[in-house]
Every structure is written in C-alpha cells, then in structure tokens.
Amino acid sequence: MGDSRTDWSGSKLAIIHTTPLTVEPLKSLALAQMPGIEIVNLVDDSILPQLAANGGSIQEVHGRWSEYARIAERLGADCILNACSSIGELCAQVQPELAVPIVRIDEAVAEFAVGAASRIGVAATLATTLEPTQRQLRAKAEQAGKKVELVSVVASTAYSMLLAGDKDGHDNELAETLRRLVSETDVVVLAQASMARVVERFSPQERQRFLTSPELGMKRVAETIAAAVAMKQTK
Numbered sequence: 001m002g003d004s005r006t007d008w009s010g011s012k013l014a015i016i017h018t019t020p021l022t023v024e025p026l027k028s029l030a031l032a033q034m035p036g037i038e039i040v041n042l043v044d045d046s047i048l049p050q051l052a053a054n055g056g057s058i059q060e061v062h063g064r065w066s067e068y069a070r071i072a073e074r075l076g077a078d079c080i081l082n083a084c085s086s087i088g089e090l091c092a093q094v095q096p097e098l099a100v101p102i103v104r105i106d107e108a109v110a111e112f113a114v115g116a117a118s119r120i121g122v123a124a125t126l127a128t129t130l131e132p133t134q135r136q137l138r139a140k141a142e143q144a145g146k147k148v149e150l151v152s153v154v155a156s157t158a159y160s161m162l163l164a165g166d167k168d169g170h171d172n173e174l175a176e177t178l179r180r181l182v183s184e185t186d187v188v189v190l191a192q193a194s195m196a197r198v199v200e201r202f203s204p205q206e207r208q209r210f211l212t213s214p215e216l217g218m219k220r221v222a223e224t225i226a227a228a229v230a231m232k233q234t235k
Helices: 020-033 047-054 059-074 091-099 107-116 127-144 158-164 167-184 193-201 213-234
Strands: 010-015 038-043 079-082 103-104 119-124 149-154 189-192 209-213
Touching: 010 020, 010 213, 020 038, 020 193, 020 213, 038 059, 038 127, 038 193, 047 127, 059 079, 059 091, 079 213, 103 213, 107 127, 107 189, 107 209, 107 213, 119 127, 119 167, 149 167, 158 167, 158 209, 167 189, 167 193, 189 193, 193 209, 193 213, 209 213
Parallel strands: 010 038, 010 079, 079 103, 119 149, 119 189, 189 209
Antiparallel strands: none
C-alpha cells in the first residue's frame, strides 16, 4: 500500500492520460492503494499521434498539457499524475507554474531500476517513449553516482496491433519481445503503463525481473498526497 492511511475520501487525484487504455487500470490501482480517493481523469488521445508525426517533440504539446494541469489544479486536485512516459519531461517544465505537486508515473520505477541493477533492459511499444525513458534512467544513474548499461527495444508491431483493437496479438508480440530482452539483462523496465498486464504471462520468478511504472508510480502519488496533507495540517 502507498500509505498507512485507511480513509482517503477527503483527497483528490487528477490523472492526465494520452490514451483511454490507461484510465480504468490506473483508476483501479489508485483506489486499491488509496481507498475512497476521488479521481478525475483528463484524456487527450491526440497527443501520441502528434508526437509520432513530429519525431517526439513534446514542446508542441506543452501548452495544452500545461492547461490540463491548471484545470486539474482548479478542480481541487491534491496531486496530478502524468500517466504518459512519452511526455514525462513536461512535468518538470510545468511544475513551477503550479502549487499542486505533479508526479511523473515513471520516475519511481527509474529510481528503483538504477538501485537494483547495472544492466537494464528498456522496452517500449512506442518509439517516442523510449528516449525519454532512457534519459530518465541515465539521469537517475548520474544522481546516484552509478554507471548503468541500457539495452533497449521497441515493439512497434505490438502497438499497431493494440491500436487495431487486437489486444491478444499485442500481448503475444510483446511477450516474445520481453522474453528475449529479459534473458539479456538484469531487470527490464516497461516504459509504458499499457504494457504492464503482459507481465502476467510470465512465471512468478520471471515477473520479479520486470519493473512496471503503475505500481511504483501510484505509491509515489500516495506518498506525495500524504505529505501534502500533513503539511497543511501543520500550518
């Protein structure tokens, strides 16, 4: 669980998504870790196609993502979760504009990966997600004073299947890619929240070597909200 609190009914979490595929899984995860919390979902599924077309330039979407974050703040969110690793670097750029803390869903998993391994696999189904994830890992390694080797792969065929509505095809294709990658590395970071469910296809022992952002990211959200509430109570 993210925190020892049992009642989160007085808190509100806003989640900014770039695909509807992450809405229900992250909502369920948030409620499992923070029972009773109010959740607001803001979804813009035009962002990822735009990044695919412009080579991953997040500055083109900076303005409207910043506006979504301001909307979340006006709605009374205690924390904003950015659910998309492709635009995770916008969090640090937008945070100075807001009083509400923004959590990047993949930050906690990057910290954990760097602390746990030296040869890290990085898997994505979107090319636009791979580079930001690798930059995040390298930055965390530098902060920790540790040298890491990254082995990356993009399962673009799997993503095309997912867009076409073929979830089984996506999962099969991605599972094969992950099976190869995990044999070459100490741990494997899954760069997108939508990839997490594929880990269930592996044995319990194998699953321990896959690191997914939703669980650790939501735990960071719970810690952030708990800290913010505690600070308010001391004022």
